[in-house]
Amino acid sequence: MSSRKVARVERATVELRETRANLLEAAAKLIRISGVHSLTHTAIAAEAGVARQSVYRYFKDPxxxxxxxxxxxxxxxxxxxxxxxxxxxxxxxxxxxxxxxxxxxxxxxxxxxxxxxxxxxxxxxxxxxxxxxxxxxxxxxxxxxxxxxxxxxxxxxxxxxxxxxxxxxxxxxxxxxxxxxxxxxxxxxxxxxxxxxxxxxxxx
Amino acid sequence: MSSRKVARVERATVELRETRANLLEAAAKLIRISGVHSLTHTAIAAEAGVARQSVYRYFKDPxxxxxxxxxxxxxxxxxxxxxxxxxxxxxxxxxxxxxxxxxxxxxxxxxxxxxxxxxxxxxxxxxxxxxxxxxxxxxxxxxxxxxxxxxxxxxxxxxxxxxxxxxxxxxxxxxxxxxxxxxxxxxxxxxxxxxxxxxxxxxx
Structure with a gap:
């Protein structure tokens, strides 16, 4: 892999990790407000300010x-x-x-x-x-x-x-x-x- | 109250108690199958074979x-x-x-x-x-x-x-x-x- 490619892959990995951390922080916030069992993909997406599809990419279910x-x-x-x-x-x-x-x-x-x-x-x-x-x-x-x-x-x-x-x-x-x-x-x-x-x- | 009225009230009380027990048995069966958090009025009604409205009469929420x-x-x-x-x-x-x-x-x-x-x-x-x-x-x-x-x-x-x-x-x-x-x-x-x-x- 060229060093440019390596840098791109590294950047993408960091982005994935950051998005996941943001989604988890959103989920944590929702749990603090209304518990584990009202957690949905839609609520996590809204709280994190991303599309619902993105949440599915990281978590199969809440x-x-x-x-x-x-x-x-x-x-x-x-x-x-x-x-x-x-x-x-x-x-x-x-x-x-x-x-x-x-x-x-x-x-x-x-x-x-x-x-x-x-x-x-x-x-x-x-x-x-x-x-x-x-x-x-x-x-x-x-x-x-x-x-x-x-x-x-x-x-x-x-x-x-x-x-x-x-x-x-x-x-x-x-x-x-x-x-x-x-x-x-x-x-x-x-x-x-x-x-x-x-x-x-x-x-x- | 006439003795006939008393008998009617007693019968009604027994019926209420029996219906409640039936609804609770239905709820227990549903919890055994799929847990507490998928319990709904609709599911309890279907399991107990009664109208959904009856379930609301006994339990405000699942x-x-x-x-x-x-x-x-x-x-x-x-x-x-x-x-x-x-x-x-x-x-x-x-x-x-x-x-x-x-x-x-x-x-x-x-x-x-x-x-x-x-x-x-x-x-x-x-x-x-x-x-x-x-x-x-x-x-x-x-x-x-x-x-x-x-x-x-x-x-x-x-x-x-x-x-x-x-x-x-x-x-x-x-x-x-x-x-x-x-x-x-x-x-x-x-x-x-x-x-x-x-x-x-x-x-x-």
């Missing part, structure tokens, strides 16, 4: 835009998780759960909707919006290092922490607890688990 | 039918909870969580959809599909009787058990765990919590 937004949230969660985990200092679990909670409530309406849309991702075999296996490994190492990771009748501590996290998320995403209550509970997650685990170690 | 189904599920959960709790014998928490799990997976697709529709109920200030305050009181007394109910830095054991339950429900309702995995985890809930709490008691 659900695909929701899945893409959830995947983007997944990336942010994993980054938040890893950054605060590797920050150094004591109590990485407390640091991490607080950082994840602050990030999630900073765009509360959208993120709640994305958590309740997890079946769309899981049906496609995609990893859900919550922390992925790499995060779990890091968390597992942390729990092990602090002696909290012994298996308990078929369920290990990592699984208990994860399930507890999903429980807090469910209560928040359904509106049964507020942003403030969610952040407070996430802030206590580490001490609740640590206290339980300390008791558990003492009983072994 | 969400109202979803809320009614979730409230019905709530009644069944509370009954299952109370019945197995008061059955007598050891380990009411294990008995109850197993009974609730079996009941939920017996109509898995519908009940998963109803759990993910909890925001509709909560937005109306209605008690959500999961166990209500009366169940929580019973559970609280049980946890107390077995010495598991001491408060832990702002979170008591009842809250921890509840959040853990919601976590299992979230994983199941989103499809991240199967019916079988959900039942197994619900079966372990009591021993996981009891073991953690035993450790906690030992450390006090």
């Amino acid at each position: 659900e695909e835009a929701v899945v893409a937004l959830a995947e983007n949230l997944g990336v942010v969660i994993r980054d938040t998780f890893n950054t605060s985990f590797e920050d150094g200092g004591p109590d990485p679990l407390a640091r991490t759960s607080k950082a994840v909670a602050s990030m999630l409530v900073s765009d509360s309406v959208l993120n709640k909707a994305l958590y309740l849309s997890a079946p769309l991702l899981i049906a496609q075999g995609k990893s859900p919006v919550f922390p992925n296996e790499k995060n779990e490994e890091a968390l597992g190492r942390q729990l092990e290092a602090s002696g909290l990771a012994e298996p308990s009748e078929g369920t290990d501590m990592l699984d208990i922490v994860g399930t507890y996290f999903y429980g807090l998320v469910y209560k928040w995403a359904t509106g049964s607890s507020s942003d403030k209550e969610f952040c407070a509970a996430m802030g206590r997650l580490a001490s609740d688990i640590a206290e339980l685990a300390a008791g558990r170690r003492a009983s072994l | 969400e109202e039918a979803v809320v009614a189904l979730a409230e019905n599920l709530g009644v069944v959960i509370r009954d299952t909870f109370n019945t197995s709790f008061e059955d007598g014998g050891p380990d009411p928490l294990a008995r109850t969580s197993k009974a609730v799990a079996s009941m939920l997976v017996s109509d898995s697709v519908l009940n998963k959809a109803l759990y993910l529709s909890a925001p509709l109920l909560i937005a109306q200030g209605k008690s959500p599909v999961f166990p209500n305050e009366k169940n929580e009181e019973a559970l609280g007394r049980q946890l107390e009787a077995s010495g598991l109910a001491e408060p832990s830095e702002g979170t008591d054991m009842l809250d921890i058990v509840g959040t853990y339950f919601y976590g299992l429900v979230y994983k199941w309702a989103t499809g991240s765990s199967s019916d079988k995995e959900f039942c197994a985890a619900m079966g372990r809930l009591a021993s996981d919590i009891a073991e953690l709490a035993a450790g906690r008691r030992a450390s006090l």
Whole structure:
């Protein structure tokens, strides 16, 4: 390929990526206003100021835009998780759960909707919006290092922490607890688990 | 009112109740096939074999039918909870969580959809599909009787058990765990919590 052709292809790729990002921002805005289930190609097109056909070119159906937004949230969660985990200092679990909670409530309406849309991702075999296996490994190492990771009748501590996290998320995403209550509970997650685990170690 | 009039009013009331139950059964069938969000008045009318106007008379919008189904599920959960709790014998928490799990997976697709529709109920200030305050009181007394109910830095054991339950429900309702995995985890809930709490008691 000539260098001019290369430049053209590169420019086209950047344009595609930018259009996709604009359409996703439009979809996010619509979800914040009226939820996931009123999302249509027509509404996304109007919000982004493009032709309806363009939206079809990027997303087969509105659900695909929701899945893409959830995947983007997944990336942010994993980054938040890893950054605060590797920050150094004591109590990485407390640091991490607080950082994840602050990030999630900073765009509360959208993120709640994305958590309740997890079946769309899981049906496609995609990893859900919550922390992925790499995060779990890091968390597992942390729990092990602090002696909290012994298996308990078929369920290990990592699984208990994860399930507890999903429980807090469910209560928040359904509106049964507020942003403030969610952040407070996430802030206590580490001490609740640590206290339980300390008791558990003492009983072994 | 004459006894004939009374009989007529009673008959009319029974008819109203039966029609409502039929419409809800039709809505449940549609949700099992294609989810909560494709539910319309037209589809419910066609499924129930009544005129569309009749459906409007009972439910302002399809969400109202979803809320009614979730409230019905709530009644069944509370009954299952109370019945197995008061059955007598050891380990009411294990008995109850197993009974609730079996009941939920017996109509898995519908009940998963109803759990993910909890925001509709909560937005109306209605008690959500999961166990209500009366169940929580019973559970609280049980946890107390077995010495598991001491408060832990702002979170008591009842809250921890509840959040853990919601976590299992979230994983199941989103499809991240199967019916079988959900039942197994619900079966372990009591021993996981009891073991953690035993450790906690030992450390006090």
